[in-house]
Amino acid sequence: MPILRRFQSRVKFFKASEYMQPKAEVQNLKHMRTSHLVEPNLVGKHTLHACKRLVERILTHKEEKAYKVGIVGTGGVGKTTLAQKIYNAENLKGAFSNQAWICVSRDYSDITLLKELLRNFGVHHEQGETLGELSSKLAAVVWGKSFFRVLDDVWEPEVWTNVLRTPLHAAAAGVILVTTRHDAVAHATGVEDPHQVDSMSAEVGWELLWKSMNISDERDVEDLRNIGLDIIRKCGGLPLAIKVTARVLATKDKTDNAWRKFINRSAWSVGNLPTELRGALYLSYDDLPHHLKQCFLYCALYPEDSTMSRDDLVMLWVAEGFIEEQHGQLLEETAEEYYYELIHRNLLQPDGIYFDHMRCKMHDLLRQLACYLSREEASQIILEN
Incomplete structure (x- = not known):
């Protein structure tokens, strides 16, 4: 191919090209994740209950210095969906001087991370500023203020312990919401009681499946419910896997024979792939x-x-x-x-x-x-x- x-x-070309450089409009809007990213009819009751509980915890501790809240779960299980619901909660609006979303990711850069935080506060940074200079500038900016930060997809605790802890402790108060795949990372960043996002139950997964196929009434596929539940189990109850599978299923006939052919496809069992990429994603x-x-x-x-x-x-x-x-x-x-x-x-x-x-x-x-x-x-x- x-x-x-x-x-x-x-x-190498892409890393240096203009396509990789953030455009001005993106810099202004990059962290404004909105509820439009979360389809309301596909968010389960467990997510809504967890959202309410975690928002209450954030508000309870909003006067503390750098209080940490954690969301932990495997890839594709819905950590970011829950974090988005929390971030957009009506009763968090106006509760902090500054609120922003940062995606950390596996290959984060210390300097890029600090620049992102400075941009959140509307502060300009000079070309070539060192890590120490950026850290000092951030500490000066947050002094006496309160903040709420989402650090999404954290892989290493050093993002907090080595990079953000010192400058953000200069703030009067703040809450950091950390999402990560690893419980040890949450605890190492100072999260005392992380919320665990579990895979969907078969029933909730089935509802997500047929709704993601743009079916408005379950009765249209009620005869396929049992095989649909088998498909949910093959997806491991992971929302991402269920949603991509639903779009493939939507191209098939809504018959028992068509769905059984689908569930028996060899692509489900390709073995020479990393475990998390097998099955529905492949x-x-x-x-x-x-x-x-x-x-x-x-x-x-x-x-x-x-x-x-x-x-x-x-x-x-x-x-x-x-x-x-x-x-x-x-x-x-x-x-x-x-x-x-x-x-x-x-x-x-x-x-x-x-x-x-x-x-x-x-x-x-x-x-x-x-x-x-x-x-x-x-x-x-x-x-x-």
């Missing part, structure tokens, strides 16, 4: 036509948690030759259809603050899948399946 042969040669990729596979893999060139522009992707996909000619249609128009198809399949997540889904992100697990499949040593998996 062309993307496999060219992937590594593109990475199947959602395997179901794509060739041209969409190339476009999906290409998105992995963007750094983790990047906001990707529809127009940039369209231009890049056309330039790479991924777009198939359609009679009477510009290549750019066809590429835009590809973009919306990947969103429709839940393989790209639209950023709700932008009109017409003009920008999107890729879930870190789906990006991990795309990165893995784009490596030369993974090409045999694709060729064999």
Whole structure:
């Protein structure tokens, strides 16, 4: 596949190119995660109850210095969804002098992290400022103020202990909400009683499945409920896996025979993949036509948690030759259809603050899948399946 042969040669270009540089409008809006990112009819009662409980804890401790709240769970289980609900809670608005969302990710940079925090406070930083200079500037900015910060997707406790603890302790008060896959990371950052997000029950997962297929009434698929529950179990009760599976199922006939063929597909059991990428996530990729596979893999060139522009992707996909000619249609128009198809399949997540889904992100697990499949040593998996 062309993307496999060219992937590594593109990475160096992308890191240096304008497509990787944050545009002004993105800098202003990057952390304004809104409730539009969480589909109200797909948020379970457990999430709502947990949200209420954690918001109450945040308000109870909002006068303390750097009080930590933690959300822990495996990848794709819904930690960020819960954190978004908390972040957008009405009774948190106005409770702190400053409120912002920071995605830390596995490959965070100390300097980039401090620059992001300074931007949150509307403070300019100079080119070439050192870690110590940025830290001192942040401490001066937060002095006497209160803050609420979400640190999403934390992999190492050093992000707090080595980078943020000293400057943020200068604030009069503050609460930090940490999401992480690892209980040990939550405790090491000072979280006393992290909230554990568990996988969905079969019943809740089934509801998420048929609603994610854009079915408005369960009675339309009630005859398929038992096999649907089997599918939920194969998804491990993980919301991300269920949602991408639902979009594949939506392309199949709503019959017992069609769903049994689906559940017996060999893509469920491809073994030479990392455990967290097997099953539903790989199947959602395997179901794509060739041209969409190339476009999906290409998105992995963007750094983790990047906001990707529809127009940039369209231009890049056309330039790479991924777009198939359609009679009477510009290549750019066809590429835009590809973009919306990947969103429709839940393989790209639209950023709700932008009109017409003009920008999107890729879930870190789906990006991990795309990165893995784009490596030369993974090409045999694709060729064999």
